Amino acid sequence: MWLLGSAVGASFTIIILHWISWFPFDWLPISLLTVAFFFIVCTFKGYKLFPIIRAFTAEHEASEHLFYASLADLHKQAKALLFSKRIKNLSQIQTAIHSVGFQQRQAESIYFDKSNELVVNEPKSAAAGNNASTYYPMKKAWERFFNEVFRLKEGTYDVPLHRDLGTTEIYVWDIPSIAFSRWEENLTRIEAYLKKVVFSIYRDFDGIGTVGVEIAKQPLPKEIIFQHMIDLHAATQASESVIVGVNCKGTVAWNYRKIPHGLVAGTTGAGKSTALYSIILQLQRQAHLPVFIDLKGGVSFGFVEDVGYPVATTKEAALQLVKGAVQEVERREKLLKEWGVSPDITVYNEMTGSNLPEIFIVFDEFAQFTDKWQGLDEGMACIKTIAAKGRSNGVHLLIATQRPSQESLGSTDFRSNISFRCIGRMDSQASSQIALGNSAAFERLPSTDYSGLFIVRGTDAPMDSLLKVPYVNDIDFRRLFLGYRNPHEGYAFGSGIHLNKSDQQEVGRNYNDIF
Ligand SMILES: Nc1ncnc2c1ncn2[C@@H]1O[C@H](COP(=O)(O)OP(=O)(O)OP(=O)(O)O)[C@@H](O)[C@H]1O
Numbered sequence: 243m244w245l246l247g248s249a250v251g252a253s254f255t256i257i258i259l260h261w262i263s264w265f266p267f268d269w270l271p272i273s274l275l276t277v278a279f280f281f282i283v284c285t286f287k288g289y290k291l292f293p294i295i296r297a298f299t300a301e302h303e304a305s306e307h308l309f310y311a312s313l314a315d316l317h318k319q320a321k322a323l324l325f326s327k328r329i330k331n332l333s334q335i336q337t338a339i340h341s342v343g344f345q346q347r348q349a350e351s352i353y354f355d356k357s358n359e360l361v362v363n364e365p366k367s368a369a370a371g372n373n374a375s376t377y378y379p380m381k382k383a384w385e386r387f388f389n390e391v392f393r394l395k396e397g398t399y400d401v402p403l404h405r406d407l408g409t410t411e412i413y414v415w416d417i418p419s420i421a422f423s424r425w426e427e428n429l430t431r432i433e434a435y436l437k438k439v440v441f442s443i444y445r446d447f448d449g450i451g452t453v454g455v456e457i458a459k460q461p462l463p464k465e466i467i468f469q470h471m472i473d474l475h476a477a478t479q480a481s482e483s484v485i486v487g488v489n490c491k492g493t494v495a496w497n498y499r500k501i502p503h504g505l506v507a508g509t510t511g512a513g514k515s516t517a518l519y520s521i522i523l524q525l526q527r528q529a530h531l532p533v534f535i536d537l538k539g540g541v542s543f544g545f546v547e548d549v550g551y552p553v554a555t556t557k558e559a560a561l562q563l564v565k566g567a568v569q570e571v572e573r574r575e576k577l578l579k580e581w582g583v584s585p586d587i588t589v590y591n592e593m594t595g596s597n598l599p600e601i602f603i604v605f606d607e608f609a610q611f612t613d614k615w616q617g618l619d620e621g622m623a624c625i626k627t628i629a630a631k632g633r634s635n636g637v638h639l640l641i642a643t644q645r646p647s648q649e650s651l652g653s654t655d656f657r658s659n660i661s662f663r664c665i666g667r668m669d670s671q672a673s674s675q676i677a678l679g680n681s682a683a684f685e686r687l688p689s690t691d692y693s694g695l696f697i698v699r700g701t702d703a704p705m706d707s708l709l710k711v712p713y714v715n716d717i718d719f720r721r722l723f724l725g726y727r728n729p730h731e732g733y734a735f736g737s738g739i740h741l742n743k744s745d746q747q748e749v750g751r752n753y754n755d756i757f
Pocket residue numbers: 464465466508509510511512513514515516517644693694695710711712713714
């Protein structure tokens with residue numbers, strides 16, 4: 243513009259000069275005057291033309307220097323633009339618009355059917371085709387994960403189906419070169435890259451070879467107060483399950499009729515006692531019969547005797563208790579056979595009007611029972627029988643331990659019968675391997691602030707999902723427990739073996755003889 247203006251100005255001046263004094267009207271004076279005018283205007287407006295002149299006339303190095311100087315300037319301006327609030331907001335708005343568009347496209351692709359099952363009905367190609375947008379939430383984090391863990395370059399895999407499910411979101415990946423086991427093995431890494439908790443990983447979610455990764459949007463609460471979460475009056479109505487804790491979708495329950503035996507494990511401070519307390523209180527209010535083996539001299543559960551519940555505080559008493567429980571299993575087996583009912587104690591109770599209670603043998607620290615001692619083999623044989631036959635006969639094991647080991651938990655057969663697992667932070671990979679068959683309790687659970695956080699199996703939540711158990715302290719547990727007397731007080735195990743201390747006093751026998 244300035245150059246054009248200068249040319250017009252120069253031409254006009256030459257015309258006037260030509261008209262006044264016959265000055266030659268030629269392109270040379272016009273050009274010279276144009277340059278002069280342009281130079282004056284630029285100087286007047288603050289533009290220094292020397293760099294341009296120098297660029298034409300200078301040496302190679304000088305031009306290069308000039309080039310880099312300009313580049314640095316450009317870089318500075320770009321940086322300023324990037325950090326500009328307006329541009330940031332603009333890019334956020336753009337991302338949000340992409341996200342809304344993406345959700346709209348995906349809205350019909352995955353939905354819940356009438357039975358509340360997730361259904362995927364969009365052909366994958368429609369989402370991943372050439373015309374489809376390549377945007378999906380947490381794209382950068384996923385790309386880093388694929389690149390660094392699976393060694394996949396961007397563009398070598400399709401865009402996932404994605405759906406917001408309220409408290410969770412699901413990504414359905416179709417990457418045939420990655421076996422499902424690798425997704426499972428790398429669950430901890432997915433969580434590390436996405437900075438979110440994986441709720442579950444589903445095999446063949448949308449056709450063979452596809453994998454659904456469901457992710458919790460929010461972290462679990464720091465603490466859940468037992469009394470706020472579990473209504474013990476309402477618990478009396480539940481007949482075959484107890485609430486273990488909460489995950490991102492709500493409460494998680496253990497159905498002890500389907501999965502009869504449980505293991506609660508974790509390092510010191512993991513929250514095993516609180517997990518046990520909340521389960522025991524619910525079982526108690528459901529009028530079942532928890533019996534306790536507390537080999538710390540009754541420090542944790544000695545007080546339950548005050549309301550008529552049996553507790554063994556020595557190894558010998560514990561042995562008698564498990565022997566009695568085996569006799570009870572055998573007695574119930576006979577009863578069920580006599581009545582020819584399906585092998586289930588609840589059906590038997592309904593048909594005969596009996597009230598055989600479900601018995602839960604609670605081990606406070608199982609390792610203390612399995613330390614080397616005289617009666618160990620006999621005791622373990624009894625426990626294995628209960629583990630194998632207890633479900634139909636309503637005799638359950640609930641085992642708590644700090645360090646699950648080959649020695650303390652014995653054969654894999656026995657372990658496979660203890661299918662409800664509530665596993666807190668472990669202090670070694672080996673313990674986690676024994677408890678879960680993988681190192682998740684060591685690697686996935688945080689190394690600090692882990693109290694009350696557990697990985698659970700055998701519940702109504704997906705396998706290995708993370709939950710927080712409600713917190714009830716020792717004093718409240720005792721107060722709540724002592725508020726309810728054992729409705730089965732004096733119940734005779736097996737062939738007339740009574741489990742209560744009061745009976746022991748009546749007949750004047752040693753406590754251990756009772757079992
Ligand atoms: N569900 C929970 N939520 C928050 N904090 C908890 C929870 N459970 C336990 N804690 C905290 O952890 C502490 C230890 O809990 P707890 O005694 O149940 O652990 P533990 O695994 O039984 O330990 P130990 O094996 O040493 O007896 C509690 O005093 C409490 O501060």
